Amino acid sequence: MEIRQTINVIGAMFLGTILTEIAYHIVMKWKRAKLKGNATDTVQTLFFPDREVACKDYFTQRHGCTNQRCKFAHDAHNSYGQLLRFLSCTCISLEVCVYTITCADLANILIGLHNKGVVVKIITDGEKENALGSQINRFREEGIQVRVDKSSYFMHHKFVIIDDKMLLNGSFNWTRQAVTGNHENLMVTTCPELLFEYRNEFDKLWKLYEPKVR
Ligand SMILES: [Zn+2]
Structure with a gap:
């Protein structure tokens, strides 16, 4: 029985x-x-390397660049400049799923957003967590939520979701070399179908890499 x-x-x-x-x-x-995308969904491409170095103030500050003798690029087509602008305009949430993050300027933007109350979440790979120049420990010290893939496989994505409304995805790691040396690309879109799929992927990995309580 x-x-x-x-x-x-x-x-x-x-x-x-x-x-x-x-x-x-x-x-x-x-x-x-x-979810039905339409022709008005923004689709834009950013290609690297840039020929000139972007002016950070011009692309991230409300007042722009006030240096009359600034030697950095104010060109609206500068890819890194546009990336800085997209990131710095985040209002609510920024979800970063990027294999390696060593670029201090990009890290500073994330820390600044976090300090302004934007919910910043970062997923990265364990292999690169403690690499030379890695910004991951800085993020932790600032209280930003970070989850890391500790498996023997690579967490090799390079995508970002801004305010749940814009997706940036491509080959671009957050390194200085990717900006000034490598041939890289980022596709920028507001297409709801793509956002939906990448949102699911982020949430799936966020759960998967949740630290186990022992
Ligand atoms: Zn400038």
Whole structure:
């Protein structure tokens, strides 16, 4: 009798798991069907390296650059400048999922946003966490939430979600070399379908890399 009850319990649990899984997929399919991009969704590309170094003040400060003799680029097509502008305009949330982050200027923007009350979350790879110039420990010291892939595989993504409204994705690691030396790209879009997929990927990894309490 006890064996039969045990089998019934296991069967019910198994059925419950399957039904939950089916319900999840139905809901996801329904949510995807509701998302319809249109021609007005912003799609822009940023290619690196830049020929000139961007002026940080010009691209990030409300008053712009006040240095009459500034030698840095004010060119609206400067890719790094546009990246600085997109990041510094974040109002609510910034989710960064990038393999390696050593660029102190970009780190400073994230820390500044965090100090202004923007919710900043960072996912990165364990291999690069303590690499030379890594900004990850700085983020932790500032109280920014960081989760790290400790597996033997690489967390090799390079994407950012700004205010849940804009996605930046491409080959661009957050390093000085990527700005001034490498051939890299970033695609910038507000397409809801793509945002939905990358939002799911971020949430999935955020949960996966949650530190285990022992
Ligand atoms: Zn300037």
